[in-house]
Amino acid sequence: xxxxxxxxxxxxxxxxxxxxxxxxxxxxxxxxxxxxxxxxxxxxxxxxxxxxxxxxxxxxxxxxxxxxxxxxxxxxxxxxxxxxxxxxxxxxxxxxxxxxxxxxxxxxxxxxxxxxxxxxxxxxxxxxxxxxxxxxxxxxxxxxxxxxxxxxxxxxxxxxxxxxxxxxxxxxxxxxxxxxxxxxxxxxxxxxxxxxxxxxxxxxxxxxxxxxxxxxxxxxxxxxxxxxxxxxxxxxxxxxxxxxxxxxx
Amino acid sequence: xxxxxxxxxxxxxxxxxxxxxxxxxxxxxxxxxxxxxxxxxxxxxxxxxxxxxxxxxxxxxxxxxxxxxxxxxxxxxxxxxxxxxxxxxxxxxxxxxxxxxxxxxxxxxxxxxxxxxxxxxxxxxxxxxxxxxxxxxxxxxxxxxxxxxxxxxxxxxxxxxxxxxxxxxxxxxxxxxxxxxxxxxxxxxxxxxxxxxxxxxxxxxxxxxxxxxxxxxxxxxxxxxxxxxxxxxxxxxxxxxxxxxxxxx
DNA sequence: TATCATATATTGGTCAGACCATTTTTGTTA
DNA sequence: TAACAAAAATGGTCTGACCAATATATGATA
Numbered sequence: 001x002x003x004x005x006x007x008x009x010x011x012x013x014x015x016x017x018x019x020x021x022x023x024x025x026x027x028x029x030x031x032x033x034x035x036x037x038x039x040x041x042x043x044x045x046x047x048x049x050x051x052x053x054x055x056x057x058x059x060x061x062x063x064x065x066x067x068x069x070x071x072x073x074x075x076x077x078x079x080x081x082x083x084x085x086x087x088x089x090x091x092x093x094x095x096x097x098x099x100x101x102x103x104x105x106x107x108x109x110x111x112x113x114x115x116x117x118x119x120x121x122x123x124x125x126x127x128x129x130x131x132x133x134x135x136x137x138x139x140x141x142x143x144x145x146x147x148x149x150x151x152x153x154x155x156x157x158x159x160x161x162x163x164x165x166x167x168x169x170x171x172x173x174x175x176x177x178x179x180x181x182x183x184x185x186x187x188x189x190x191x192x193x194x195x196x197x198x199x200x201x202x203x204x205x206x207x208x209x210x211x212x213x214x215x216x217x218x219x220x221x222x223x224x225x226x227x228x229x230x231x232x233x234x235x236x237x238x239x240x241x242x243x244x245x246x247x248x249x
Numbered sequence: 250x251x252x253x254x255x256x257x258x259x260x261x262x263x264x265x266x267x268x269x270x271x272x273x274x275x276x277x278x279x280x281x282x283x284x285x286x287x288x289x290x291x292x293x294x295x296x297x298x299x300x301x302x303x304x305x306x307x308x309x310x311x312x313x314x315x316x317x318x319x320x321x322x323x324x325x326x327x328x329x330x331x332x333x334x335x336x337x338x339x340x341x342x343x344x345x346x347x348x349x350x351x352x353x354x355x356x357x358x359x360x361x362x363x364x365x366x367x368x369x370x371x372x373x374x375x376x377x378x379x380x381x382x383x384x385x386x387x388x389x390x391x392x393x394x395x396x397x398x399x400x401x402x403x404x405x406x407x408x409x410x411x412x413x414x415x416x417x418x419x420x421x422x423x424x425x426x427x428x429x430x431x432x433x434x435x436x437x438x439x440x441x442x443x444x445x446x447x448x449x450x451x452x453x454x455x456x457x458x459x460x461x462x463x464x465x466x467x468x469x470x471x472x473x474x475x476x477x478x479x480x481x482x483x484x485x486x487x488x489x490x491x492x493x494x495x496x497x498x
Numbered sequence: 499t500a501t502c503a504t505a506t507a508t509t510g511g512t513c514a515g516a517c518c519a520t521t522t523t524t525g526t527t528a
Numbered sequence: 529t530a531a532c533a534a535a536a537a538t539g540g541t542c543t544g545a546c547c548a549a550t551a552t553a554t555g556a557t558a
Contacts, residue, residue, distance in 0.1 A: 003519085005312075005540065007300070019333055031509055042542045044293050047511085051256070051297045055304035057329035063510045064550030073330035077416040084408055094409040098354070101410075105350035160343040161350075163330055164413055252548085254511065280538055291513045296540085312539045313521030 007048035010039050014049065018058055018069055021154050021162050025170065029059070029067040071170075078167045085171060095168055096224050100217060102165050103149065106156040107212035110204045114155035119205045122151045126201050133190055138181040142173055148197060152204060182230045189226055196222060256297035259288050263298060267307055267318055278308070278316040331420050341429075344417055345473050349466060351414050355402040356461035359453045363404035368454045371400045375450050382439055387430040391422055397446060401453055431479045438475055445471060 036046040132144040196219040203212035285295040381393040452461035
């Protein structure tokens with residue numbers, strides 16, 4: 001009577017994987033046959049679990065192409081922000097301000113709660129960030145940066161924080177602007193960012209919550225100032241261009 | 250690519266039968282084997298359709314007993330992620346933790362940025378909270394509480410923060426639980442909350458950012474502790490009830 | 499060597515049939 | 529008539545096969 005159905009158990013496991021950030025928005029799942037093997041159930045049972053999750057809006061299926069975690073898990077939160085972002089680019093600074101609150105807290109709790117595996121993941125993501133630097137695609141660098149910060153959020157062990165932060169980073173990535181690009185290419189900036197990321201990582205790995213929170217704040221202050229400088233430089237360049245070609249349209 | 254899946258077509262047909270009253274709340278469906286024959290599909294496909302409708306809250310299943318239309322048809326699903334949070338009561342404390350970050354910040358910036366109109370709105374909402382207290386519906390009280398905090402978030406003048414906080418409060422209101430109800434009815438709690446809300450409002454209105462942030466934190470720490478106490482009391486009551494009627498099922 | 503077309507492999511979708519677990523119904527006995 | 533046991537019905541799961549759509553690999557051509 002109260003015996004849980006296997007399909008529901010599997011669905012719950014997969015849901016937990018999404019909730020805890022093991023499966024990320026947009027991520028492709030292994031093939032059904034493989035997943036069924038992995039969970040040690042039959043494929044029709046696995047399919048029933050998947051059907052449940054697609055009905056709940058967590059997964060989408062693609063015949064011949066695979067099953068995916070949906071990109072947007074909290075559209076009521078993120079869709080309006082996307083719209084606001086398009087209309088008002090300065091909302092970027094509002095996001096940064098909120099990041100101060102969220103990432104300060106994430107770093108603090110990560111320093112208190114992270115496991116050895118979390119530490120390893122954080123270090124790997126830091127390394128990936130270094131290796132991505134200078135590549136042809138600033139988006140890849142932004143993505144590596146995001147994944148580093150998300151590793152810290154994962155270590156904080158708070159699923160609500162994790163998903164709110166994931167939503168904000170997705171927002172930033174989707175709308176990455178010209179001046180934001182410059183964060184990664186402006187001389188001297190990378191070295192500074194690298195040091196700040198390293199300080200943040202060290203504080204988390206060494207289990208120093210207050211230091212970690214401060215490191216996160218310092219990092220964001222620097223980003224905010226740098227973006228403002230970049231904006232000013234761009235504005236100056238545009239003004240200079242207008243002096244050069246006053247009648248161009 | 251756009252070819253509709255048979256299971257989805259069947260689910261849609263059955264859903265229509267429910268919506269149009271052909272199938273009534275509480276009604277038992279024909280057996281799966283009969284339904285599959287009737288719709289001229291295989292039983293696993295029919296089962297996938299049923300799984301979809303159970304995930305959407307329209308059907309419930311009873312091994313050996315049959316499938317039934319649900320008595321109270323659930324409202325249509327909102328965000329998938331928010332739905333998971335609702336199903337997992339322990340995420341309440343994750344939400345509270347994130348509120349520490351966000352509301353501390355909101356209070357801080359509200360104290361720095363609020364206009365005379367903002368101040369007036371905050372005071373009106375505080376007053377509304379007092380007037381709602383003790384009414385028949387704890388949800389109305391929760392709503393007034395929410396609107397007070399949202400007034401502070403509005404005064405912080407950061408649209409991203411406002412939106413994220415609105416999302417979290419919406420989640421709390423939608424999933425208001427029994428023990429959360431007790432926040433407003435447990436002896437002594439309201440007076441404490443009232444004082445804390447007043448301290449928060451005063452710090453904001455007087456333009457004291459650090460004080461405002463601290464007031465927000467104190468308030469949330471108190472809520473968290475009180476909810477934990479309420480949970481423990483409820484657990485004790487349940488245990489006592491089980492001692493009283495040990496063989497009841 | 500790069501591009502395009504075709505073949506093959508992979509992956510989700512559906513089916514048939516069998517068996518298991520739980521509940522309901524039916525039949526038998528006291 | 530009530531209680532119990534057996535049979536039937538019904539949902540749950542599995543195996544294996546085949547179909548439809550997509551992705552990838554291979555071969556041909558410019």
